[in-house]
Amino acid sequence: MLKIDMHIKPSKYYLSIMLLLFVVSLAIVISLSVTLWVKAALIAGVCLYLGFILWDQCLLNSALAVHGLSYDDGWFLHEKNSMIAASLCGSSTLTGFVSILRFAVENKKKKRSFLIFKDSISPGLYRQLLVQLRTLK
Numbered sequence: 567m568l569k570i571d572m573h574i575k576p577s578k579y580y581l582s583i584m585l586l587l588f589v590v591s592l593a594i595v596i597s598l599s600v601t602l603w604v605k606a607a608l609i610a611g612v613c614l615y616l617g618f619i620l621w622d623q624c625l626l627n628s629a630l631a632v633h634g635l636s637y638d639d640g641w642f643l644h645e646k647n648s649m650i651a652a653s654l655c656g657s658s659t660l661t662g663f664v665s666i667l668r669f670a671v672e673n674k675k676k677k678r679s680f681l682i683f684k685d686s687i688s689p690g691l692y693r694q695l696l697v698q699l700r701t702l703k
């Protein structure tokens with residue numbers, strides 16, 4: 567397998583999907599037949615949760631957000647201030663639009679999931695990643 571070294575940027579597709587889900591959630595909350603106070607609390611909860619998701623996941627500002635991925639005789643996840651060795655799990659999903667890579671990190675019980683939308687990296691690099699991951703399985 568060839569060496570892979572990629573930097574991940576925030577995805578506009580992921581941001582668009584989350585904003586669409588936000589609008590739909592607000593429409594559902596507004597259409598509920600509950601008191602105004604309950605409706606206001608639900609709207610505030612939806613807004614706070616969306617803000618958390620946008621900041622943490624879409625804009626890659628979480629402490630555990632993966633900012634890069636590399637392969638050189640093993641997989642490495644690049645976080646904000648560190649690089650972690652990991653092994654790719656068979657439960658990963660690869661599509662032409664988004665890939666969900668699942669990694670088992672040493673000394674951790676919980677597996678790490680990593681979303682790569684096709685606009686997070688260059689199209690050629692995304693195709694190369696898909697081909698190499700499919701031949702790896």
